[in-house]
Amino acid sequence: MKVLDTTQFKVIDVSQKITPVKGEIAPDDYVRLVLEEALVWPLRTYGSYVDDTVYQVVKMKTHVKTHIESPFHLDGKGKPLSAFSPETFFGRAVFFYFDVEPDTVITREMIEKADNGRLKGNDIAVVRTSWTNYSKGNKPEIKRDGAEYFLSKGIKMFGQDESLSIFEGGPESTHDILLKNDIPLLEMLCNLDKLTQDVSFIIAIPGLMKVEGIDSSTVQAVVIEGLEVI
Known part of the structure; x- marks a missing residue:
């Protein structure tokens, strides 16, 4: 024990x-x-x-402020939140920060370099950028090649704050690609700039997870620091 x-x-x-x-x-x-x-x-x-x-x-x-989306959100046919195990929504978290100009496309190569071997499989990847509401230009974007990198590393959930866009490209967007591969999306996080560890532990269990068939749920998400998470 x-x-x-x-x-x-x-x-x-x-x-x-x-x-x-x-x-x-x-x-x-x-x-x-x-x-x-x-x-x-x-x-x-x-x-x-x-x-x-x-x-x-x-x-x-069902989508209000910090929330988790399930594959059912895409077309009403995928897995709802109630079909996922609770373990999906907490665990080892790897945090990515990209200090880039507005309108930047964050490529697979940029993500792989920032990862530097931290993603080990069954992790939760969380991304933020330097974009703010005062920035001139659009939010930096992760497109298909970036989504495919995260899939190749076997993540179990993808999180982001409002400094990043994953929505360009419709069916080819990171948003859709991850959901089609049964990766829930933890959206509209905040306070990621307050974190001091680039690998730690996150808990984000959907409050309405037990509602059968629900596509999304608001969530109380917390990061726990002070642990060496291996």
């Missing part, structure tokens, strides 16, 4: 806050909230039928 000293751990929250809408949603706001992955109706609070407690009803898009 292994002994873990939890006093040596540092936990970094890498998931975004979710704020339900206040009041009614106007049609224009509805479209914006859908596109921004932020559609959460006001919480409804009800009294219990059996005692003095209350409960709430949540109505929301």
Whole structure:
């Protein structure tokens, strides 16, 4: 039996806050909230039928802020989140940072160099770039050859923050290629610049994973540092 000293751990929250809408949603706001992955109706609070407690009803898009997408998201035919084992969503994480200009295509060669042998199989790859909302130009992009590199290394999940695009190319995009190969996508992470280890441990189990047939779920994702993860 292994002994873990939890006093040596540092936990970094890498998931975004979710704020339900206040009041009614106007049609224009509805479209914006859908596109921004932020559609959460006001919480409804009800009294219990059996005692003095209350409960709430949540109505929301399955893709809200930090979330995990399953292959079912592509065409309604692939594996939903409920078909994956819990082990898919936590484990050894390898973090990539690319300090590049806007509009840069991050190639397979760039990824392989940054990897430097860190990916060992069954890992979770997480990518961020130097792009910010103040950058002039589009987000750096990982295209097909980059997606194929991650597949060749046997990753079990792919994560990113909002400084990277994986959506150009439709069916040939990194987004679609990974999902077609049963690699869930952990999207809209944050605080990746707060991390100090380039290999550590991430936990991102979908909150709605047990909902049969669900395509995506919001997630509380945390990185645990202070461990030597081999």
